[in-house]
Amino acid sequence: MRRVAVCPGSFDPITLGHLDIIKRASQLFDKVIVLISVNAAKVPSFTTTERMAMIEAVTHGFDNVVIDILDGLLADYVKNVGAIAIVKGLRAVSDFEYEFQMALANKKLYAGAETIFLTTSAENMYLSSSVVKQIASFGGDISHFVPECVHEVIKNRLVKE
Numbered sequence: 001m002r003r004v005a006v007c008p009g010s011f012d013p014i015t016l017g018h019l020d021i022i023k024r025a026s027q028l029f030d031k032v033i034v035l036i037s038v039n040a041a042k043v044p045s046f047t048t049t050e051r052m053a054m055i056e057a058v059t060h061g062f063d064n065v066v067i068d069i070l071d072g073l074l075a076d077y078v079k080n081v082g083a084i085a086i087v088k089g090l091r092a093v094s095d096f097e098y099e100f101q102m103a104l105a106n107k108k109l110y111a112g113a114e115t116i117f118l119t120t121s122a123e124n125m126y127l128s129s130s131v132v133k134q135i136a137s138f139g140g141d142i143s144h145f146v147p148e149c150v151h152e153v154i155k156n157r158l159v160k161e
């Protein structure tokens, strides 16, 4: 049986923290679907096409990782593709309540998959897409936070004139 996991997120943009979780998930499952999803609480800075291109560039070498876009409910998608897990990274206690709520809601909507939390690597504890966007918008150095091949795309898009 092929064990499929879904890594959902806004990925606006993808960071080294996301990449670390995707890489580790790809070692645990036969196939990982990185799923660009809509977070109703956020207005994205990058289009889904831009986010997809960035994820494609940084996951290029991972044989069992594919990318998809969702404009609907995560639980429905997970059920439709026969995934057994939703994999998310957990950074700090501050993430917990929100992630716990989503995990419980998703389990209620579709009991066939478990949400699995991977503890973020220590160096990515403080890292988030919003932090990256703030630094980039003021012309700061984002090289410690996002994969090199997407630096330019992010800078060109966000640096204030």
Ligand code: PNS
Binding pocket: 008, 009, 010, 011, 037, 038, 039, 040, 042, 072, 073, 074, 075, 101, 102, 103, 105, 106
């Ligand atoms: O990277 P984010 O913004 O923290 O990811 C949150 C995301 C996009 C995974 C979440 O908002 C989501 O699952 N959206 C899809 C729509 C959905 O199923 N919402 C209900 C979740 S309980």
